[in-house]
Amino acid sequence: MRILFVCTGNTCRSPMAKAIFKNKTDHEVQSAGVYAGFGQPASDMSLNVLREDGIELKHESQPVTDDLLEWADLILTMTKEHKRALDMQFPHYSEKSATLGEYVQADKEEAWEKLKKDYSELEAIKLAMKQENAHGDPELGAAFKEKLREIEKQELILSNQDISDPFGGSYDTYKKTFDELNKYLDLLAKKIDNR
Numbered sequence: 001m002r003i004l005f006v007c008t009g010n011t012c013r014s015p016m017a018k019a020i021f022k023n024k025t026d027h028e029v030q031s032a033g034v035y036a037g038f039g040q041p042a043s044d045m046s047l048n049v050l051r052e053d054g055i056e057l058k059h060e061s062q063p064v065t066d067d068l069l070e071w072a073d074l075i076l077t078m079t080k081e082h083k084r085a086l087d088m089q090f091p092h093y094s095e096k097s098a099t100l101g102e103y104v105q106a107d108k109e110e111a112w113e114k115l116k117k118d119y120s121e122l123e124a125i126k127l128a129m130k131q132e133n134a135h136g137d138p139e140l141g142a143a144f145k146e147k148l149r150e151i152e153k154q155e156l157i158l159s160n161q162d163i164s165d166p167f168g169g170s171y172d173t174y175k176k177t178f179d180e181l182n183k184y185l186d187l188l189a190k191k192i193d194n195r
Contacts, residue, residue: 001192002028004072006082010036010061011043012167013078019050019057021185032064034085045174069093076100079162101161104187115154122147
């Protein structure tokens, strides 16, 4: 499979994703940036974080082009905004593109099922409060608040799938992005190798 990773300037996230994924699999991989120029190296901090994990990267940035999109079997962006930009500029490739987070979220279905269950339980609590006119019942009030917290947690899981941008950040910021990418790329390898 040929995979294209896309970020903004093609110097941090997408080159890291390319290097990490090449280290995990034998799939053909390239990276590009929605607003990238030609020939910029990967950021020093990206290279440092990769090297720490035994991954070497020789990289020169490149912008997204029709040729790259045509080459790819799968186009994975780092954020929803990158996907939106690609869809606007290159709408004829939207059927083979997704955000990395959306594409691999193994726990997304589980979170969705839990969210539906939580909403159903919240409605049951509201009905019990109304039927018993028990707005002052501390147990029902506590159950209501707890269910709202659980709903917020599941909605966060479902909505927060962008890979954080480390550009200009500290070592810890780049390491966090590396760890995030590593987790998602493990899921990607399992998903495409189990087809």
